[in-house]
Amino acid sequence: MAFSERVDRLKSSLIREILAAAQRPEVMSFAGGLPAESMLPKVDWDQMPASMGQYGMSEGEPALREAIAAEARSLGIDCSDSQVLIVSGSQQTLDLASKLFIDRGTEVLLEAPTYLAALQVFQLFGADCLSIPQESDGPLLDALRQRLEKHHPAFAYLIPTFQNPSAVRYSEEKRDAVAALLDEYNVTLIEDEPYRELVFDDENARPIVSRMHKASWIYTGTVSKTLLPGLRVGYLIATPDLFPYLLRLKQSADLHTNRIGQWQALQWLGSEQYHAHLAELRRFYCLRRDAMQDALTKHFFDLADWQLPQGGLFFWLRLKRPLDTRTLLKPALARDVVFMPGEPFFVDPEQNPGYLRLNFSHVAPDRLDEGIRLLASVVRGAYVVEAA
């Protein structure tokens, strides 16, 4: 069978394979990025017009595009509804951007670590992925400038607000500095913000694209983390030089995003009901974060270091004595607990052992302490084996 050359670079999604393995109900999963089942809002379909069953526009539903543009403007993003494209979940933004920018060998700039599925799709299309080390308040600026001086990346892909997997939120200073650097070198920014609304304090985090004045950009978001992922409704907002290409690539990919999900999303966005739901979600997830912080402090204090996440869905642990955390998966699953190894989030996994991503939204608090205890014992067990 003669496949395309890109198929040689087609990796399976480790995340989804672990999720599949963790389907057994007795397994406690810290692996995924799933919203808590109990926090999925009850939705109503009674008022949906029959016309939503017909083919729609590739751009998306006009009213939904307007609502999204209005919300983006309230974040300081200078844009109109004509720049909004509704996509089949924000994962599709990465597919469309890959098609727009990436040939074999095209350089792109990523955080280290970065979102696994982004890394995979960029590599699938043949990108040469350059990475910038992440600090607790955003990228190492010297490294960013150095990369921009030496290379000509087609774009920088950043997740500045509660980054997946590191939970980092860029500081005001770094947001400004990154915007200025990308403008200076005229490098397109893809800013991915699935977690913006899942925030536990009142710190400002205006998007980086709202601070840019020259370079092109794509800003992408989703309702998956705040409403219902099963709708598969996300969006991108792009500068006018990019938009027409992205629209045609969307047409070619799947004609348009499903209209029933778009209609449902529109019932929520900007509504009082939605704001109330978000407030409840934040309270709920904040409690779960606190519960996990307590469990980690109890069971991992001597094993790992971490930062308390101010939003998002994850803790990012760095083991004090690094080992390849992928080797922990099997013993963890044997004890009915599963987590996400850190290595696959790096362009160079072998050079970055010893990280674990733990989701705090999914496991109920009454089981959480036991799960973290089990996980800690798996890590300790690995050290014993190592020492033997």
Add this chain to the structure above:
Amino acid sequence: MAFSERVDRLKSSLIREILAAAQRPEVMSFAGGLPAESMLPKVDWDQMPASMGQYGMSEGEPALREAIAAEARSLGIDCSDSQVLIVSGSQQTLDLASKLFIDRGTEVLLEAPTYLAALQVFQLFGADCLSIPQESDGPLLDALRQRLEKHHPAFAYLIPTFQNPSAVRYSEEKRDAVAALLDEYNVTLIEDEPYRELVFDDENARPIVSRMHKASWIYTGTVSKTLLPGLRVGYLIATPDLFPYLLRLKQSADLHTNRIGQWQALQWLGSEQYHAHLAELRRFYCLRRDAMQDALTKHFFDLADWQLPQGGLFFWLRLKRPLDTRTLLKPALARDVVFMPGEPFFVDPEQNPGYLRLNFSHVAPDRLDEGIRLLASVVRGAYVVEAA
């Protein structure tokens, strides 16, 4: 701005641009492939479980995959549910197959004419498109054999049942012959069947993939033509050698297909209610086909030749005196009538002037005769200008 090289081949979708131009309510559109609004079934969402709001599996909903596999087996396709992938409309099958097979310069085999959006996505990925002339009962077999002897296409893409745009249904003999030839040369078949259920007689048309014994295949279908296109739910069934790659490409494209649409599709597939709906749809569309046949006989008898379609959604007219039908679009729109020019359905548009694709499902019968009369007068007008 440095885009990927594929962007140079990114064409806008003429179909969708015409649809956009034809949004004015006074425009009578014979251009699209839209189901009649009045035949969109009333659907019920009351029983949908809340869990459909959560993330789902990339493969699709297990029960829906089973229902689709069962239906495929009833058509003679030897397959299990593990070979079924739910996609975001069958357009996505073309995107995934392009990623799987096409590098720049990869040869693929298509009917002439063929589905415009398939041609576009294959060309976007860099395919070298070889075409096989279509006869009234399927492809010219000598031409097919010749292409297979001289070339090594990655796949053949065929629409054997009420082909878009030609409305051709392959004969039994040609189905067998095509299957045997693809087996002989071991060339993968992509069989696209959106129109199978929209049939007006009781002739057998067992899928070509059910007649193959050696080569790999992808069979793809959708609920867009029979249920609700707005759900964006289609499927592919693939031989086991191809399936794992297509699944990973699906993950990378958009994680999974929206679950609410999948749930709705499952309520219908295989049900008595669905069979009753299909019977009604066939009667309804058959009446519309007959109405258009009458109008064409009246207004186009001296202008064009055509075959009476036994299913699907289209008439395919060949002008007795060929001209570039794209030049007719503007004068037609000026008279509030729109159709689909034939040239873009060919790999070599300039060598194939003089075809029009007319949809018969959308325009109400009481306006139809007037629309066809207007269209005929546009054609006559062009001949007058030509002669002047």
